[in-house]
Amino acid sequence: MVKFGPSGCCDRFLSDHKSVEDIPEWLEAQGLDSFEYAFNKGIFLSDEKASQYREIFEKHGIELTVHGPYFINFANPDDMMAEKSYGYIIKSLQKMRLMGAKKLVFHPGSLTKQTREKAFEVTMDRLKTLVGILDEYGFDDMFICPETMGKHGQIGTVEEVAQMCALDPRIMPTLDFGHINSFTGGTLKTKDDYIEVFKTLEKYIGDRYKNVHIHFSKIMYGPKGELKHLTFEEDNEYGPDFEPLAEALKELGVNATVICESRGSQTDDAIQMKQIFETKI
Numbered sequence: 001m002v003k004f005g006p007s008g009c010c011d012r013f014l015s016d017h018k019s020v021e022d023i024p025e026w027l028e029a030q031g032l033d034s035f036e037y038a039f040n041k042g043i044f045l046s047d048e049k050a051s052q053y054r055e056i057f058e059k060h061g062i063e064l065t066v067h068g069p070y071f072i073n074f075a076n077p078d079d080m081m082a083e084k085s086y087g088y089i090i091k092s093l094q095k096m097r098l099m100g101a102k103k104l105v106f107h108p109g110s111l112t113k114q115t116r117e118k119a120f121e122v123t124m125d126r127l128k129t130l131v132g133i134l135d136e137y138g139f140d141d142m143f144i145c146p147e148t149m150g151k152h153g154q155i156g157t158v159e160e161v162a163q164m165c166a167l168d169p170r171i172m173p174t175l176d177f178g179h180i181n182s183f184t185g186g187t188l189k190t191k192d193d194y195i196e197v198f199k200t201l202e203k204y205i206g207d208r209y210k211n212v213h214i215h216f217s218k219i220m221y222g223p224k225g226e227l228k229h230l231t232f233e234e235d236n237e238y239g240p241d242f243e244p245l246a247e248a249l250k251e252l253g254v255n256a257t258v259i260c261e262s263r264g265s266q267t268d269d270a271i272q273m274k275q276i277f278e279t280k281i
């Protein structure tokens with residue numbers, strides 16, 4: 001099954017609504033089935049609110065996913081900083097349990113002054129430790145989802161994310177196709193280009209490539225990768241296009257939640273993708 005929804009509140013929602021509690025009913029009325037909640041700048045949600053969200057989102061059949069704090073950086077060689085990153089993951093998962101959310105997206109890390117090889121090695125070591133911590137806390141029913149990243153200074157190519165996911169079945173890929181396209185300077189054009197991404201996953205995680213989390217938006221890029229998120233309406237140059245991805249998802253039988261991160265128009269663009277997926281392909 002493929003589900004669609006926005007990341008955060010779009011402009012159209014905010015023009016006449018204020019609270020998160022209104023989101024599920026509103027999204028259901030738009031024909032969408034998921035929503036990504038952001039802990040980007042920290043986890044400030046009370047336990048009471050988190051439980052309340054669970055009830056309302058379940059009532060309207062909207063899957064709730066979470067984007068973890070931007071402070072997470074598993075490539076950091078400083079052990080104290082690594083402890084903080086573990087803490088952000090655990091705190092997010094604890095809150096998500098109350099929210100009824102199962103997938104936690106996170107940015108794996110930044111190179112800072114290290115070589116890519118060294119930064120990736122540090123990231124993998126940290127994730128191995130994290131898997132042990134997940135066992136300790138008994139997080140067996142949830143997924144942590146490292147994201148493919150758009151800038152050359154970040155860890156998170158498709159191959160790197162695939163290797164992270166091979167560490168444990170609770171690590172599920174977040175394929176951000178706008179990021180992949182930006183990182184590689186615009187290589188996602190045809191259905192086969194998208195299938196290639198899934199084949200890279202398959203090499204490392206076998207059949208698990210059929211269950212992924214997806215971020216989709218059009219992104220402007222330069223020589224060092226990602227520059228800026230665009231709306232579907234704004235972009236006629238950078239891409240990527242959703243049609244060939246929809247074809248690839250159908251052909252391979254991939255189950256995914258597709259979250260749209262267009263700035264401001266994320267709900268309308270998610271609706272457009274859902275329509276393409278259901279009617280055009």
Ligand SMILES: [Zn+2]
Nearest residue numbers: 067105107147
């Ligand atoms: Zn992200």
